[in-house]
Amino acid sequence: MKGVLLVNLGSPASTDPKDVKSYLGEFLMDERVIDLPYLLRTILVKGIILNTRPKQSAKAYSKIWWDEGSPLIVLSEKLQDKVNQETSVPISLAMRYGEPSMKNGLQELYDQGVTEVLLVPLYPQFAMATTETIIVLAEQLRDEFFPKIDFTVVPPFYNHPDYVTVLSRSIIEELEKIDYDHLLFSYHGVPERHIRKSDITNSHCKIDGSCCQTPSKAHQFCYRHQCYETTRLVGEKLKLKEGTFSTSFQSRLGFDPWLKPYTDRTVEKMAQEGIEKIAVVTPAFVSDCLETLEEIAMEADEIFKENGGTEFTFIPCINDREDWVKTLSRWIDEWALSK
Structure with missing residues (x-):
């Protein structure tokens, strides 16, 4: 059975x-x-x-x-x-x-x-x-x-067409309700050493800005690649214009290097550079939790507005849609x- x-x-x-x-x-x-x-x-x-x-x-x-x-x-x-x-x-x-x-x-x-x-x-x-x-x-x-x-x-299932469709729908339903300048895909961070430890080739993952776009067997277990690929696929699905969306990583802990760019610093920088309205989605999570409801919907919102941003929209996870x-x-x- x-x-x-x-x-x-x-x-x-x-x-x-x-x-x-x-x-x-x-x-x-x-x-x-x-x-x-x-x-x-x-x-x-x-x-x-x-x-x-x-x-x-x-x-x-x-x-x-x-x-x-x-x-x-x-x-x-x-x-x-x-x-x-x-x-x-x-x-x-x-x-x-x-x-x-x-x-x-x-x-x-x-x-x-x-x-x-x-x-x-x-x-x-x-x-x-x-x-x-x-x-x-x-x-x-x-x-x-x-x-x-x-x-x-x-x-x-980061790149499964069915999942990408569901995630894209959940995003566009929120974006259609608002005006926004930028859509930020914020993923849970991990230490950079985790990426290298998961590299089954022991040589591909260099976290250098290009390895995630270069085909490799390492991508089967590469969290960083899979996050960027989710962003890319949703961007294509929603026909988002280049420069209007990006990827960042949240929830770092300790002093070791974690995946960059960091979400909190990205949100701060966007506001300081004059981006007034942003929306943030968290596709590393299926269900809303502390990292989405408090760290993004509350803390990131506060950081953005303290640095000159005016409108911050949190896009819920796919939950039980x-x-x-x-x-x-x-x-x-x-x-x-x-x-």
């Missing part, structure tokens, strides 16, 4: 600093998120970050928390419910960090007799800290608890009906 496990990032159980600390501890101790040797990672996370960041993050979460709970969890549950109504196989939901856990999600499917699982990481682009860590944990859980389960993994539900459901049914 076949079934599906949708997997998103996760969220603290509440805005209480204790819950935020627990969540951040699990998240940041993942060796694919902070890829330092265990001892150094432990010193950094448990000795420094978890003693300073939870209260700050708790305040940020409290700004975007809904009555029903975490926006990311609520939106993911809505997506699950809608897809479940459209498809012919059981659909379970899990978070890589926090609850509902991936173990519980797999157990839910296994209890229904499922032995073939379509694993759906809800990330359009591949990254060590997203898709890869989900696959690794799923395999660990199978080996330990579910040896009879076989996995099929949905590959990154009907066209996204239909698309995801069709992908699932095509897999379910295959041999």
